[in-house]
Amino acid sequence: MRKHLFFGLLLATTICGNSFAQSDYPTLSQTAQRIQKLSANHAVELKTLTKTAGGKEIYALKIGTGAKDQKPAIAVVGGVEGYHVLSVELALQFAEKLVGENAKALESTTFYVFPNLSPDAYAQYHDALKYERRGNAVAIDHDRDGVAGDNGYRDLNGDGLITWMRIADPMGDWTTSKEDARVLVKADRAKGEAGKYRVFKESVDSDKDGKFAEDLTEGIAFNKSLSYKFPVFEPLAGDIAVSQLESRALLDYLFEQWNIFAFVTFSPANNLSAPLKYSAGDARKRVVTSILEKDQATNAMVSELYTKTVPAKAFQQTNQGTDGDFFQWAYFHFARYSFSTPAYWNPEYKGKTNAEANFLAWSDSLKQDTFVPWTAIKHPDFPNQQVEVGGIKPFKLVNPPFEKVGEIAKQHNDFILKLAAMQPKLEFHQLKSESLGNGLTRITVDLFNNSPLPTHSEMGTRSRWLRKLRVDIDVPADQLISGDKVKLVDSLGAFEKTSFSWIVRSKGPVQLKAGAPHAGFATQTVTF
Amino acid sequence: MKIMNIKHTVTALALGALSLSSFEVSAQQENYFRAIGTPHQPKVEIAWNRYYSAEGLWDLMKKIAVAHPKIARIESIGKSVEGRDILTLTITDFASGKDTDKPAMWIDGNIHSNEVQGGEFSLYVAWYLTEMHGDNEFVKQLLKDKTFYITPTINPDARNNFFKEPNTASSPRSGMLVLDNDGDGKNGEDRMDDLDGDGHITMMIRKSPTGRFIKDPLDPRRLMQVGPDQVGEYEMLGQEGVDNDGDGEVNEDGIGYYDPNRDWGWNWQPDYIQRGAMRYPFTLPENRAVMEFVWKHPNIAGAQSFHNSGGMILRGPGAEEDLNTYNREDIRIYDAIGKKGEEMIPGYRYLTVYKDLYSVFGGELDWFYGNRGIFTYTNELMVSYLYFNKEAGRGNQEEQLKVDQLLTFGDAFVNYKEYKHPQFGTVEIGGFKKTFGRAHPGFLLEQDAHRNAAFTIYHAYHTPKLSITEVKEEELGGGLKAITATIFNERMMPTHASQDLKYRIERPDYVTLSGAKVLAGFVVEDADMKKYKEQTHSPEKMAVANIPGMGAVQVRWIVSSGSAYSVTVDSAKGGKASWKK
Secondary structure: OHHHHHHHHHHHHHHHHHHOOOOOOOOHHHHHHHHHHHHOOOOEEEEEEEEOOOOOEEEEEEEOOOOHHHOOEEEEEOOOOOOOHHHHHHHHHHHHHHHOOOHHHHHOOEEEEEOOOOHHHHHHHOOOOEOOOOEOOOOOOOOOOOOOOOEOOOOOOOOOEOOEEEEEOOOOOEEEOOOOOOOEEEOOHHHOOOOOEEEEEOOOOOOOOOOOOOEOOOOOEHHHOOOOOOOOOOOOOOOOOOOOHHHHHHHHHHOOOOOEEEEEEEOOOOOOOOOOOOOHHHHHOOOOOOOOHHHHHHHHHHHHHHHHHOOOOOOOOOOOOOOOOHHHHHHHHOOOEEEEEOOOOOOOOOOOOOHHHHHHHHHHHOOOOOEEEEEEEOOOOOOOOOEEEEEEOOOOOOOOOHHHHHHHHHHHHHHHHHHHHOOOOEEEEEEEEEEEEOOEEEEEEEEEEOOOOOOOOOOHHHOOOOOOEEEEEEOOHHHEEEOOOEEEEOOOOOOOEEEEEEEEEOOOOEEEEEEEOOOEEEEEEEOO | OHHHHHHHHHHHHHHHHHHHHHHHHHHHHOOOOOOOOOOOOOOOOOOOOOOOOHHHHHHHHHHHHHHOOOOEEEEEEEEOOOOOEEEEEEEOOHHHOOHHHOOEEEEEEOOOOOOOHHHHHHHHHHHHHHHHOOOOHHHHHHHHHOEEEEEOOOOHHHHHHHHHOOEOOOOOOOOOOOOOOOOOOOOOOEOOOOOOOOOEOOEEEEEOOOOOEEEEOOEEEEEEEOOOOOOOOEEEEEEOOOOOOOOOOOOOEOOOOOOHHHOOOOOOOOOOOOOOOOOOOOOOHHHHHHHHHHHHOOOEEEEEEEEEOOOEEEEOOOOHHHHHHOOHHHHHHHHHHHHHHHHHOOOOEEEEHHHHHOOOOOOHHHHHHHHHOOEEEEEEEOOOHHHHOOOOOOOOHHHHHHHHHHOOOOOOEEEEEEEEEOOOEEEEEEEEOOOOOOOOOHHHHHHHHHHHHHHHHHHHHOOOOEEEEEEEEEEEEOOEEEEEEEEEEOOOOOOOOHHHHHHOOOOOEEEEEEOOEEEEEEEEEEOOOOEEEEOOOOOOEEEEOOOOOOEEEEEEEEEEEOOOOEEEEEEOOOEEEEEEO
């Protein structure tokens, strides 16, 4: 009776949950509920990797069936930037659709989904004071003056949003844009243009050092604190790479998952609408800072797949990675194929060249409320100057209105599944067993990678953290007359094969096995 | 009355015992005479001609802390991979101030587990300072001014493995994490095998018609290569072991391939760039414990790490790519201390890692300097010069055979002996023991430990020492006064290395005036030309970017009242100083 009642309640909440269509990006408690719901699925293994300094969970979902650690895997990553709330929703929707309508993909591929790696920062989207936050909840002295977080933002106009402040000052560097008077641009001094404003994030100089909002009351940014090109001593990066609970917990977990062959990260960086560029000089240096040549070719191929699947044009996209970020770490330091996309760009509108003017023109056309008009306020640090607060509302430039997310998610789910379909695929071909007489048999076989992707990124062939292909013949040592019982193969290229030969003194059958967790395994029974 | 009686008896007994034992001591004392430079009748007796396991070191460290409670304390700063404590001795005169209020010297050893004598050398520093404190004015003053944090082994697990398990002189270099060295998906499945059961992994040779070696007829320990036109008798099969996993290779997957000295978070690079690196900086708990301790002790201004071997006093940069991290001002100080070290330790040369050794990322000394602005040396202990006062070069086999003939009388070598090998048939096993070559023989340990200890003491001595040498008052009229304080640093090291200043690693030094109403405050840029730099915010607490070595800074205040005022200096790496009117 009680059980029935409980079940009934559960059903009711589920129905209710679905009937209220989500109208905005979810809160952390809503994402937690969705993650818990996902974990009820038999294919989903949910793990809490750690709790952040702010007490928030870092979740990992491993989604797969059967021998899921032996199948090649793709890791889908959201929330590497706390302000990029879209990325969390995309990662979650990918997982939700995967266990629902796309479950067939689990037959050959395992997926890891890390929905949110910056929950402390993400929470700011729903806080009473909203601003685009990157850092977690640890106390950090960003301006290195001996006191942590002593000059953060201040909501000067009391609207609950951190926007900008402009101080009328002929010595300032900024002036208004010709494309939209609301937008501020740097005065073109080379063309003799005068400045009109000094511009800062909404703040007061609380530590009296003449600088504004230079020592934020937030901690380390996940996407600026990993080990590739770690920007040591910079604000939001800290003094040591991978210093935070969440970054260490994630990496410790990833280093134990040998089957990941590719990452898809939703982040401001982009190598999908256009591939990374190859520089022979930078690729040759001891500290490699260019994608390697063969990997560039793979990137270009995947990029083409992306632009065919996701029609949006990457308007004014310039970020192909920033120092200490996650997407470059996954390639340069973890040696996996690594792809990143912001997943959304504001459409190009009415030929505006300034990104903000373009955004406002487009947003105005949809009658959206995305701008805080410049309004005079009294500022304690500029008692005798005109100070106005205003600007584009936080989050609006990088995150689309929530009602657009469904379509974006669908396109990106398609892309990830197409990428999975390309995964390395090892097969045995041309198997021959020839009797040499007196109980001796020669076995020859080709191992073929039936995939447009090499089994190892070129970077991966250099790394210890990708296993080599291991070829085993299952006969006792004394029955193996020639050939290797265990043979390690560095990699197989796209549609490449390699041949093996053994002589055995065996009546058979004999088992062959070849592969690596990130490339999958092929098995073959030889009977003679 | 009865109680009284018992008490008397107890006292009498105690007195008797005391007089008896003091009688014995004084009788013995007549036969012991103080040798210069060595603690006489130390409270903790330590034999400096043998090696100690991790537990052996800790036992002695604990004895030091118990015997010298006013100047030595012991604590665990973290745990190793196998759960052992990382033990640190803090040595300072606690009566003259908290350890963290004084400029400090960090000393560790044994980051590479086979480089064992760093443990004994570090311990020697602690022993020497504590036992000499009562007898020696220099040491007494040093412990008033400075703090020493001494961690003899930051790799206790594999230190024990080196001694207690079969090894070569070069194994293990890592800690005890077992990894997949050969990349076949299995961890540590083909380790070395001590076939002759003597605790040493030596060499296997085999008689062979195609061998290219013969045994020297004058010295059968020595294998000689035959000429291109000569027939040999032996072939080399490599280190003692068998193919345990049947993959056709011997000893190819031992304990982890990693190197704890590629794990430090300054310009850290992954394994494919820097072999031996782990997952990310400070993956290893032993190093993380040190890093966290250093973070909590910003008073650490100098550091010393003991390795072996080769007789080197090394400074960074470790990597050529870090050349710009070390600039001329700091190199002058490195040079001054390092070159003094060459004089103090015969046979040792002062060198720079990236150009004289190898170019390497993720080393401990680069982290200490690059990330924390701490002047740091790595000493490669033991140099063959100590054998015969000759430069025979590192790992010179001819010389080593001679040492074992003339000085150690065969103790260093396992003579070749036949062994039935399951895969190679009849082989012979022999060679130098693991504790020879890189490690000091017993009779050289104490002297070299003392000289290296003296070098770190010299280094520690030159961490900053601040004093307020002058406070000058000028009447400005109208009830105003100018007060100028001079703060002198009477040692070579600045309070902030130039690397520190470049990145603002450590907070500035604060010079505070209290007991007077401050109207304005300045850092004096040129006293003669009256050039002052004003600090408008909280002028009573002046922030000074740096106090240079063997140099002074001046700060100046304009005050409107206050006759009984005081000046205090508070520097993270330079300690504290005060002055009172």
